[in-house]
Amino acid sequence: MKPNYTELFAALSPEAALIVGALLVVVLDLTLGRKKIAEARWHAAVRIALLAVGLAGCFTFASGRPGAEFGGAFMLDALAQATRYSVLVLAALSLALLPGTARMRHPAEFVAVVLFATAGFSVMATAQNLLIAFLALELASLSLYVLAGFDKTRPESAEAALKYFLFGGVSAAFLLFGFSLLYGLTGSIELNVIARELGAQAASPLLVVALVMVLVAFGFKAAAVPFHLWAPDVYQGAPAPAAALIASASKVAGFTFFARLLWSGTGASSGQAPAWMLTLAILAGASLLLGNVAALAQRNLRRLLAYSAIAHAGIMLLGVMTGTRFGPGALLYYTFTYGLATVGTFGVIAIIERAGRCQDLDDLAGLYRRSPLLAGCLLMFVLSLAGIPPLAGFFGKFLLFSQALRLTGLTGPAGWLAIAAIALSAVALYYYLIVLKRAFVTPAVAGTEARIAVPLKPALALLLAAALLLALGVFPSSALRLVT
Amino acid sequence: MSALPFTIYVSFTGALLALAVGARSAARARLVALSTAVAGLAITLVAGAGFTPQAGLHTLVDLPWIAEAGIRYHLAADGISLTLVVLTGLAATAGVLFSWNIEERAGEFFALYLALIGGVYGVFLSADAFTLFAFYEIAIVPKYFLIAIWGSTNREHGAMKLVLYSFAGSALVLAGLLWVHAAGAATGFGLGELIAAAARVSPGEQIAMFALVFLGFAVLAGLFPFHTWAPTGHVAAPTAASMLLAGVVMKLGAYGCLRVALPLFPEGFAFWQPTIAWLAVAGILYAGFIALVQDDFKFVIGYSSVSHMGFVLLGLAAGNPPAVAGAVLQMFSHGVIAGLLFAVVGRMVYERTHTRRLADLRALPLHRALPFAALVFVIAGLASMGLPGFSGFPAELAILIGTWKTSPAWALGAGAGVVLAAAFTLRAIQVAFFGTTDKSAAQPAAASLPCEPITLPERAGAMLLVAATVYVGLNPDALLDWITPALQSPVMQAALKGGVS
Numbered sequence: 001m002k003p004n005y006t007e008l009f010a011a012l013s014p015e016a017a018l019i020v021g022a023l024l025v026v027v028l029d030l031t032l033g034r035k036k037i038a039e040a041r042w043h044a045a046v047r048i049a050l051l052a053v054g055l056a057g058c059f060t061f062a063s064g065r066p067g068a069e070f071g072g073a074f075m076l077d078a079l080a081q082a083t084r085y086s087v088l089v090l091a092a093l094s095l096a097l098l099p100g101t102a103r104m105r106h107p108a109e110f111v112a113v114v115l116f117a118t119a120g121f122s123v124m125a126t127a128q129n130l131l132i133a134f135l136a137l138e139l140a141s142l143s144l145y146v147l148a149g150f151d152k153t154r155p156e157s158a159e160a161a162l163k164y165f166l167f168g169g170v171s172a173a174f175l176l177f178g179f180s181l182l183y184g185l186t187g188s189i190e191l192n193v194i195a196r197e198l199g200a201q202a203a204s205p206l207l208v209v210a211l212v213m214v215l216v217a218f219g220f221k222a223a224a225v226p227f228h229l230w231a232p233d234v235y236q237g238a239p240a241p242a243a244a245l246i247a248s249a250s251k252v253a254g255f256t257f258f259a260r261l262l263w264s265g266t267g268a269s270s271g272q273a274p275a276w277m278l279t280l281a282i283l284a285g286a287s288l289l290l291g292n293v294a295a296l297a298q299r300n301l302r303r304l305l306a307y308s309a310i311a312h313a314g315i316m317l318l319g320v321m322t323g324t325r326f327g328p329g330a331l332l333y334y335t336f337t338y339g340l341a342t343v344g345t346f347g348v349i350a351i352i353e354r355a356g357r358c359q360d361l362d363d364l365a366g367l368y369r370r371s372p373l374l375a376g377c378l379l380m381f382v383l384s385l386a387g388i389p390p391l392a393g394f395f396g397k398f399l400l401f402s403q404a405l406r407l408t409g410l411t412g413p414a415g416w417l418a419i420a421a422i423a424l425s426a427v428a429l430y431y432y433l434i435v436l437k438r439a440f441v442t443p444a445v446a447g448t449e450a451r452i453a454v455p456l457k458p459a460l461a462l463l464l465a466a467a468l469l470l471a472l473g474v475f476p477s478s479a480l481r482l483v484t
Numbered sequence: 485m486s487a488l489p490f491t492i493y494v495s496f497t498g499a500l501l502a503l504a505v506g507a508r509s510a511a512r513a514r515l516v517a518l519s520t521a522v523a524g525l526a527i528t529l530v531a532g533a534g535f536t537p538q539a540g541l542h543t544l545v546d547l548p549w550i551a552e553a554g555i556r557y558h559l560a561a562d563g564i565s566l567t568l569v570v571l572t573g574l575a576a577t578a579g580v581l582f583s584w585n586i587e588e589r590a591g592e593f594f595a596l597y598l599a600l601i602g603g604v605y606g607v608f609l610s611a612d613a614f615t616l617f618a619f620y621e622i623a624i625v626p627k628y629f630l631i632a633i634w635g636s637t638n639r640e641h642g643a644m645k646l647v648l649y650s651f652a653g654s655a656l657v658l659a660g661l662l663w664v665h666a667a668g669a670a671t672g673f674g675l676g677e678l679i680a681a682a683a684r685v686s687p688g689e690q691i692a693m694f695a696l697v698f699l700g701f702a703v704l705a706g707l708f709p710f711h712t713w714a715p716t717g718h719v720a721a722p723t724a725a726s727m728l729l730a731g732v733v734m735k736l737g738a739y740g741c742l743r744v745a746l747p748l749f750p751e752g753f754a755f756w757q758p759t760i761a762w763l764a765v766a767g768i769l770y771a772g773f774i775a776l777v778q779d780d781f782k783f784v785i786g787y788s789s790v791s792h793m794g795f796v797l798l799g800l801a802a803g804n805p806p807a808v809a810g811a812v813l814q815m816f817s818h819g820v821i822a823g824l825l826f827a828v829v830g831r832m833v834y835e836r837t838h839t840r841r842l843a844d845l846r847a848l849p850l851h852r853a854l855p856f857a858a859l860v861f862v863i864a865g866l867a868s869m870g871l872p873g874f875s876g877f878p879a880e881l882a883i884l885i886g887t888w889k890t891s892p893a894w895a896l897g898a899g900a901g902v903v904l905a906a907a908f909t910l911r912a913i914q915v916a917f918f919g920t921t922d923k924s925a926a927q928p929a930a931a932s933l934p935c936e937p938i939t940l941p942e943r944a945g946a947m948l949l950v951a952a953t954v955y956v957g958l959n960p961d962a963l964l965d966w967i968t969p970a971l972q973s974p975v976m977q978a979a980l981k982g983g984v985s
Contacts, residue, residue: 388625389618399553405666422659426652441632480552
């Protein structure tokens with residue numbers, strides 16, 4: 001293959017915009033920003049970063065020539081483009097939450113690392129080649145480890161980063177090992193060649209080992225049981241804007257990446273029902289059960305969100321299973337709208353932290369008086385997580401469950417998982433209502449009744465996320481059309 | 485008729501408006517809520533006046549909504565829906581009038597209240613299972629906040645219990661609907677498409693699917709032994725919310741049974757029919773006995789609601805047109821009467837005496853202190869007992885006659901429930917309003933009773949509901965002429981053939 005670098009640049013112009021933006025942020029902060037106060041530096045950094053993300057969005061729109069790029073290393077199909085839009089929106093929302101809420105030093109570095117992570121997510125969405133996929137995943141993961149530990153004033157942040165890093169490192173090793181086995185089996189690192197080769201071969205124990213390795217890494221990325229242990233600590237310890245990114249855009253990109261790997265790379269290997277289906281079903285079932293039950297016992301808001309994320313990961317894994325027949329639309333719709341609700345929730349947490357603490361559920365007490373805007377937004381986000389119409393979380397669940405039951409009816413694991421997920425959604429409503437009860441029913445504790453001032457940019461970000469959740473919930477077709 | 489969907493839009497718009505103006509002034513929020521509720525009522529009454537009874541649903545709106553899943557925004561109405569939207573309009577208007585004294589967070593109160601109403605209208609008008617389910621869930625969540633924020637006795641517990649029961653019920657419904665959609669290879673979620681899909685599944689599966697969907701809806705209708713959310717929820721709720729809960733929200737469940745569960749799974753219904761009927765009879769009797777010994781005035785009414793909803797479920801279970809027509813009439817009648825009873829107990833009495841214990845009320849000469857409340861309660865009580873001249877009479881009579889055709893044993897059991905209803909209602913009337921006039925006990929209590937007079941909104945709300953129950957009691961054909969043709973549609977005929985045999 002003769003490399004055509006113009007073509008490559010055209011395909012990856014969104015990522016290029018993000019990287020250039022990241023460098024610009026750092027350079028400008030080091031030169032022009034040295035003398036400015038921290039608040040102004042945050043604003044400047046975020047403004048440049050938002051510009052870069054916006055530009056990346058435009059480039060994504062312009063690079064809409066579907067098909068394989070650069071000799072099949074990248075795939076610019078509808079799924080890749082829609083995932084790119086999703087991670088860009090989620091990253092922009094996370095960035096917009098920063099001014100006035102982040103109290104860490106080094107604004108430019110934080111913002112730049114967010115942009116690097118976003119570039120990683122974006123490449124993950126398009127990668128069609130094991131090596132590039134792995135590089136993208138590592139770019140994103142390393143950036144996220146840094147973000148998790150960015151708050152040097154709090155030991156919890158360091159603990160979160162270390163835990164995240166150790167778990168992530170091990171899972172990356174598993175993934176690399178799995179990739180090397182796939183390469184050994186097929187002699188290629190390109191997904192479509194791997195799929196072709198595996199289709200021609202008989203099922204081998206080596207393939208099973210390779211798949212297990214890949215699924216372990218997937219389980220980690222998705223925070224699926226039993227690879228979920230990092231999630232509660234990271235959600236609790238990481239700075240809120242970093243947690244927002246970890247919980248949202250990283251999920252979207254991770255699910256697209258692994259789903260593509262399983263669907264196109266190894267899906268065709270063993271006839272109708274891929275070999276990984278049952279393993280995935282077990283992971284999904286365990287995540288649903290443990291996530292929902294453990295969330296009931298949480299007194300810490302962020303840990304509660306982490307366990308709810310684990311439960312949601314179970315549903316998303318179900319989406320990976322249904323995607324084999326019904327396409328990626330439902331999965332991407334679900335991960336994106338889940339990401340919106342999670343970014344929003346962490347945004348509310350970040351703004352409350354400006355005025356004080358926001359760790360325990362009790363810290364939400366009296367929110368309806370302290371800031372009706374935050375309380376209203378929190379209501380939208382949490383109800384979307386709970387799956388209440390007309391918010392997007394409801395339709396996402398509805399579509400996924402409907403597809404899961406159509407997949408094999410009640411003869412396969414997907415159907416029963418859907419039934420279990422529906423039953424557990426009633427359990428989930430309990431802990432979501434507990435959160436909302438603190439915000440809307442419980443009066444503020446004496447001494448914390450002061451109103452919370454909401455800075456403009458974060459307020460707009462929250463309102464945008466809430467409006468998107470409502471709009472996508474009422475008109476889901478508009479989003480589904482992007483993917484199919 | 486074609487304006488009926490605007491009941492939904494008006495209610496949701498009113499909710500937003502009430503929220504917006506309520507931050508400044510409670511009085512404006514009240515006005516917004518009242519005008520919204522009256523507008524809804526007016527739309528339903530105009531639609532009712534111009535309604536020509538017909539078999540089958542009359543499509544109001546039918547637009548493609550979510551093409552990827554075959555979901556259409558399909559609203560339609562027949563005589564049954566019309567009866568229930570008129571009831572919703574009445575209950576909503578009366579509820580606003582009885583919440584005139586809400587001062588704390590009034591904007592939020594009326595916003596949630598109107599959002600709930602909007603969801604209820606939506607359920608009654610939906611002809612697409614997805615649309616129906618979405619509106620059904622929209623109606624669930626506001627209840628939590630209405631009860632937990634503005635409620636009384638044990639409110640957070642009552643609110644959570646009620647919402648979790650409703651939501652668990654709706655989860656059963658969702659599981660059943662998605663199952664039949666998948667197993668029958670339905671092309672969409674329209675009720676007609678699902679009926680066709682259900683005909684393609686095996687009888688064994690139909691039986692299981694019917695159990696899921698019917699039970700899911702019936703939880704909200706207060707089916708024994710899944711009724712326990714109802715008394716605690718009603719007692720904890722603020723007056724307007726109890727009125728809505730008993731008045732229309734429990735009807736959502738019964739309506740779902742009638743509109744979705746029965747037509748979709750006639751064979752499943754035939755299988756479960758005796759079980760449902762006996763549970764309904766058990767509910768009528770059990771709740772009646774419990775109501776007889778309650779010491780909390782509101783619990784008496786709460787259990788009486790469960791008992792009366794038992795009649796609705798029995799009418800549905802009897803599965804022949806007269807009984808089902810009676811059940812729909814009973815939904816209307818109970819909606820109005822329960823609204824009245826809760827209004828008297830929660831607003832007129834409790835907020836003036838600050839006690840609901842019958843033992844305490846017995847010591848107060850309430851019939852002298854609050855003659856209007858006593859009068860309204862006596863009227864509502866007589867209606868609740870099923871005395872001729874009030875709406876409860878034709879409704880329960882039709883149910884009993886219809887049920888007798890299917891099984892005399894069920895009718896006899898339910899007949900005993902009528903006697904029980906008379907007993908617990910008379911006891912409540914006697915103890916609460918005409919308690920001991922023993923001078924030594926009564927005088928000091930009466931002196932310390934700061935009884936402000938019944939306000940104008942309360943009188944207006946009570947008169948509205950009394951007029952409705954008397955009008956339908958004297959002229960039941962006004963509603964039966966709407967309901968009976970609706971039961972002659974092919975869909976309903978197929979569902980109700982089981983009972984005639």
